Amino acid sequence: MAGGLGTQSRILILGGGTWGCSTALHLARRGYKNVTVLDAHPIPSPISAGNDVNKIVEQGCFTDGDDEAAVAQTLLHAANEGWQKDPVFQPYYHDTGYIVAGSSPKAIERLVDREVRHQASSFRKLTTAEDFKGTMPTGVLTGDFPGWEGYYKPSGAGWVHARKALVSAYNEAKRLGVNFITGSPEGKVKSLLLEDGDVRGAITADGVEHRADRTILAMGANAPQLLDFENQLRPTAWTLAHIPMTEEETRLYKNLPVLFNIEKGFFMEPDEDKHELKLCDEHPGYCNWVDQPGSALPQSVPVAKHEVPASAERRMRDFLREIMPHLADRPFTFARMCWCADTRNRAFLITYHPKHPSLVVASGDSGHGFMHIPSIGGFIVDCMENKLQPNFAKSWRWRPETTRDFWGRDVLDRFGAGNKMLDVNETREEGWTNVNATPLTVA
Ligand code: FSA
Numbered sequence: 001m002a003g004g005l006g007t008q009s010r011i012l013i014l015g016g017g018t019w020g021c022s023t024a025l026h027l028a029r030r031g032y033k034n035v036t037v038l039d040a041h042p043i044p045s046p047i048s049a050g051n052d053v054n055k056i057v058e059q060g061c062f063t064d065g066d067d068e069a070a071v072a073q074t075l076l077h078a079a080n081e082g083w084q085k086d087p088v089f090q091p092y093y094h095d096t097g098y099i100v101a102g103s104s105p106k107a108i109e110r111l112v113d114r115e116v117r118h119q120a121s122s123f124r125k126l127t128t129a130e131d132f133k134g135t136m137p138t139g140v141l142t143g144d145f146p147g148w149e150g151y152y153k154p155s156g157a158g159w160v161h162a163r164k165a166l167v168s169a170y171n172e173a174k175r176l177g178v179n180f181i182t183g184s185p186e187g188k189v190k191s192l193l194l195e196d197g198d199v200r201g202a203i204t205a206d207g208v209e210h211r212a213d214r215t216i217l218a219m220g221a222n223a224p225q226l227l228d229f230e231n232q233l234r235p236t237a238w239t240l241a242h243i244p245m246t247e248e249e250t251r252l253y254k255n256l257p258v259l260f261n262i263e264k265g266f267f268m269e270p271d272e273d274k275h276e277l278k279l280c281d282e283h284p285g286y287c288n289w290v291d292q293p294g295s296a297l298p299q300s301v302p303v304a305k306h307e308v309p310a311s312a313e314r315r316m317r318d319f320l321r322e323i324m325p326h327l328a329d330r331p332f333t334f335a336r337m338c339w340c341a342d343t344r345n346r347a348f349l350i351t352y353h354p355k356h357p358s359l360v361v362a363s364g365d366s367g368h369g370f371m372h373i374p375s376i377g378g379f380i381v382d383c384m385e386n387k388l389q390p391n392f393a394k395s396w397r398w399r400p401e402t403t404r405d406f407w408g409r410d411v412l413d414r415f416g417a418g419n420k421m422l423d424v425n426e427t428r429e430e431g432w433t434n435v436n437a438t439p440l441t442v443a
Contacts, residue, residue: 005213005385012201012212013037014189014226015219016182018050018370019362021169022377023216025088028176030381036179036212038204040188043170043180047304049220049338050166052240053271053278055370056258057083058098058115058157068347071395075372075379082374083160088172089374092165096269097257098157099126099135101150107263107415108149114413116151126150132323136256143323148261159258159268165373181210189219192226192359199359202226214384218362220369221302221339230400232349233363234342234408235300236285237424239312241433242276242334243327250275263415265319276333281315283417285367286337287408288424297406302339307435309427315417335435337424340367344407350383350396360384361398366412 011032013020016039027035044051057079083093100115102108116123126132129145135152174180181187185205193201193209201212217223221235245253250270260266265281286309287300313332320328341363343349349364362380369376382388388396409421 007031007033009034009213010211011035011214011216012210013216013218014202015039016043016170016180017045017048017218017220018166018373019376019380020218021166021173022373023218023362023380024173024178025169026377026381028173028178033177036181036210038187038189038202038210039182040184042182044163044166049340050162050370050373052162052338054159054268055162056260056266057093057160057371067391068395071391078375079372086374088168089165092161092168094158094160095155096158096255097152097154099150099152099257099259101148101261103147103261103263110413111262122153122156123151126152137252139252140256141323143321143325146322152257160371162370169373189226197355199356214358214360216360216362216380216384220363220365221341223341223361223363224299231297231403232343232400234287235302235339236287236342237302237337237339238280238285239308240278240280240336240338241308241313241316241332242278243330244333245270245275245277247275259323264322265316279316281312281319282415284411284414284419284421286422286424289408298408300408303424305337306335307432308335308337309432310430311427313433332433332435335433340365340369342366342412344403344410346412347395350380351398354398
């Protein structure tokens with residue numbers, strides 16, 4: 001690898017989203033004095049997946065073998081320590097409990113195998129509509145829960161206010177001296193600065209060269225626009241929408257456990273500031289396939305969009321009809337596609353690049369990256385300092401040998417929407433929500 005590092009080394013982070021801000025914070029805490037973050041948008045960026053009212057924090061792990069399981073456990077522990085003890089993050093964690101459910105035998109079997117059986121004594125089984133309704137105050141869950149089976153864990157899981165936690169990490173990193181250059185053109189990265197086969201920084205859209213001893217590529221689903229990932233990342237999007245709630249409803253809905261049906265969708269309590277309830281329909285994800293010149297395989301390219309396909313809206317309303325039919329027809333006030341970066345086995349991709357000795361890649365959140373914001377930056381800095389534990393380094397390695405063929409249709413153990421990958425291009429005929437035209441008054 002490239003030459004030695006010290007606290008005066010110039011470290012450049014590309015991307016000021018969840019992992020970029022976490023890395024900036026951890027670098028500053030370790031005493032690095034010369035850290036710069038570039039982002040095309042002011043933080044919190046409207047295209048960062050972390051710019052969201054809430055995200056789930058739970059124990060579920062997605063593993064394929066003992067080594068991966070050990071890594072997942074250590075990671076989870078580190079994240080939970082941060083949510084419980086780190087003053088930068090602790091105020092945003094809500095230990096409200098968590099209900100995980102399914103509607104088909106296959107999904108139920110999978111969730112028991114993936115989550116419940118590892119901590120069987122913390123979960124209570126829910127089989128009838130009454131069982132589900134009993135987990136929340138009267139009047140919240142009013143549906144019939146047709147065919148549902150679930151497991152309820154009253155504590156040790158919950159949700160976090162994602163945007164506030166992201167901004168908190170950013171503010172603390174800034175307070176500790178990290179330099180953030182945001183907005184376009186000055187923060188927009190046009191290309192990596194390649195010299196003698198290495199990456200010596202980045203060039204922004206205003207033509208400025210930002211030279212660095214180490215460059216950390218933390219641009220999530222947008223990272224493949226700067227570097228050839230050899231088919232290891234698949235940008236994939238999920239869909240969310242908000243519905244307005246009255247003040248009275250917001251009070252009734254306070255401190256609810258998270259409810260996640262792994263083939264239908266999930267919700268958490270309404271946002272305390274705007275009194276909006278965020279909803280997600282669950283599915284294996286949307287890709288936007290584009291044939292790229294010079295690339296043998298089509299690539300999924302993120303498209304930022306503050307709307308969702310009409311079929312996603314339909315699925316959200318179907319989900320509501322099963323659990324809270326009184327809200328099923330309420331207009332949306334906000335909708336959005338949220339882009340993540342899947343890897344083929346859903347393990348992160350955090351490693352030095354094999355050909356560019358000063359470049360660290362930090363991507364591959366695989367749809368479970370946000371909850372690690374308190375700690376992931378520490379692992380990324382460990383990687384930069386060549387201190388990652390061997391099992392982590394192995395799990396998060398550069399691994400193009402696993403992605404030589406097209407894996408764009410792999411659902412990666414997810415369910416919903418017919419258990420098939422979705423394509424943004426197929427939504428052209430059905431259209432999109434038109435949230436701006438939707439009246440904002442509560443029916
Ligand atoms: O278990 C979790 O961490 C929930 S992540 C929420 C979600 O929308 C997933 O439901 C989806 O499958 C994808 O991984 C993106 O994140």
